[in-house]
Amino acid sequence: MNGLFRQSWIFVGLKLELQGNVHQGMRVGNKEILLQCDEAGKPRAFLNVCSHRHARLCEPGTHRGFVRCPYHSWVYDKTGVPLSVPQRQAFPQVVAEPEKFRLHEFACDAAGEFIFVRLSEEGPSLREYLGSQYAFLERASEGMDTVLDEFREDVGANWKVVIENALEGYHVPSVHSGTFMEVDGMSREKEAPRFFFDDTRHSHLEHEANADWVARFKRMESRIGRWPWRFEHYTHHHIFPNLTVTSFMGYSFHVQRFDPTAAETTTVHSRTLGVKFEGSTEAGKKMMEHIHADGHAFTRKVFAEDGGICAKVQAGVRHATKLAVLGEGIEDRVRHFHRAYMSETNK
Ligand code: FES
Ligand SMILES: [Fe+2]
Known part of the structure; x- marks a missing residue:
């Protein structure tokens, strides 16, 4: 603090x-x-x-x-x-x-x-x-106009545990077997997520959308309309120390702030931001409402699963006697966060 x-x-x-x-x-x-x-x-x-x-x-x-x-x-x-x-x-x-x-x-x-x-x-x-994240946040803000969904909840773990959890997909098959694994639209290629470490403090990843899914989505786009920044991947940005911004295709953005309210409590403030659409039909608007409603339910479910596992990590960390082991590649963003944390706290 x-x-x-x-x-x-x-x-x-x-x-x-x-x-x-x-x-x-x-x-x-x-x-x-x-x-x-x-x-x-x-x-x-x-x-x-x-x-x-x-x-x-x-x-x-x-x-x-x-x-x-x-x-x-x-x-x-x-x-x-x-x-x-x-x-x-x-x-x-x-x-x-x-x-x-x-x-x-x-x-x-x-x-x-x-x-x-x-x-x-x-x-x-x-x-x-912010380094390269400055331009990302500016771009993500184009046409951003409404808070579609918002919640604040406590997680029983130190904020660093919660950030580390957000920075790796290694736990996804184990912790989110019934949620993320069923999500449509993500490429299943092993090498799909690409990590970016352009900034010493921050990092982000891009995960290609599944090609068939994009093709299906394209057929609906004449009804859904256009939005300011359309991309064909899932992106997850960590802005040091405690902000994450994620989006799939740019039609909405999840913004989560992780506050260290006590040594072993993190208060998470989560928002989903909507962007302006142009040229959407009534049917298209309904479709987007469904997509958003599914998204909100999904965000809450994933959040609960992550909160549960983070509390278990905290319970173990309290008694840990040795340094943790980090996987090559798959946990590189956690390693990057550790480096940033060490260099910033030694200033
Ligand atoms: S304390 Fe007197 S006006 Fe604020
Ligand atoms: Fe998770």
Whole structure:
């Protein structure tokens, strides 16, 4: 918390969730954060602590309207400056120079829809930090317009165990025999997933779609319509330390944030984002609704299976006496994560 989650850019949410006059309270690392967009639409992150006598300004979650302190009702504007103070005659210094009483602000920037916060004052820009993932997030954001599905759940394991689980497909036949193995559309070729390690912190994979499945899907596309970024594979991106973004063919994106809420608890915030379609017929829209509904049920089932196995891993890790063994190829992304973790924590 004091090292990695302070110096890294941490994913906090999406710009589309901050539209309208809203603000959000959340925890980032070991800090309480208040997130809102300023008048220019730029996302900004503030310490969620009132400048008056330090009450927590807002509870976790999304709230409408300006930030108003629950204690004495100081109201803050979009740049964190106190806008109104009841009994203003008692606070001449605040009325004269409200800027001086601005909420503490953290570095906050976005790649497309994806908003990140960095708690430490110094460090790389978001663009430098993300490397090649910056362009991916920008591209994935094209036409992204709705949260189709969302859930938050705890997993009884350290966050690193949960990330490691997300980074390998080796456990799929064993843990997801009744789910993933039945999924249509994925190529069964052994060499199908390709790993990319262009960035020292992040990694991603691409898994070709099954050719017959793509051909069948193509026949429906005149009804389904067009969407901004169509590709013919499944992609899974890990953005260090705790964000994954996955998609099959680009018609929706799964965004999962893994928060270390305790040493042996990870809170997972999962969202499925939809993108704009053009030229879809009524029948095509219905088809997409079915595809999405199947997707939501599938995501939850896979999540439950992974959560269950991660708790078992944690139970074992607690008593482990030797180093783990990592497979060649199949567990290379786990190894890459270990290297990134070691180099970032030694900074
Ligand atoms: S503590 Fe916030 S207004 Fe008094
Ligand atoms: Fe899994």
